């Protein structure tokens with residue numbers, strides 16, 4: 128009796144593992160970076176990993192939790208729920224929760240935030256309305272609240288999702304110098320290497336290189 132119960136449990140576990148693994152696919156992306164692909168909420172989610180960082184690798188528990196959230200979406204309805212994910216890593220749980228309707232605040236350590244931000248913005252399309260100012264959430268809220276991601280009517284490419292709205296200013300002198308205008312204006316002309324820097328130190332190096340090329344290149 129006990130033995131048949133164990134066998135039954137093992138079969139259920141095997142089915143569950145199969146269903147979870149069926150969500151994986153290999154993104155056909157050319158490059159040196161490590162990518163993982165998952166299907167949740169009828170979307171192909173592409174996750175960039177950074178193998179040199181502990182937090183920038185997708186952990187199996189994240190896939191299991193996403194599977195649970197999606198298969199139990201009626202019982203645990205996330206629509207319009209405020210969610211905070213502590214230590215989001217590559218961001219799969221944040222992304223799937225957003226796709227299931229939650230308003231998610233995603234957190235991690237500064238070195239991991241660049242990659243996390245990239246994955247979240249790439250996969251949540253217009254659900255992600257704000258990106259942290261001054262790279263990766265290091266700015267206080269009263270400043271980051273002043274900038275918004277530009278929302279074009281057509282579908283967003285990942286790079287488009289780094290473009291910030293430049294609000295119209297009616298005062299040529301003072302208005303144009305307002306923080307909310309100057310910041311997105313300067314940010315929008317930076318190259319991709321600076322936008323997608325993984326950490327503050329890398330951001331500074333890329334920015335210096337960019338400005339050096341502009342001045343002397």
Ligand SMILES: C[S@@+](CC[C@H](N)C(=O)[O-])C[C@H]1O[C@@H](n2cnc3c(N)ncnc32)[C@H](O)[C@@H]1O
Nearest residue numbers: 182184185186189213214215216234235236239
């Ligand atoms: C085991 S990993 C899990 C990552 C992700 N949740 C997943 O399942 O793929 C733990 C994560 O917590 C992050 N972490 C560690 N200490 C943290 C802290 N004090 N504040 C925020 N995140 C932290 C790490 O950088 C790492 O991304």
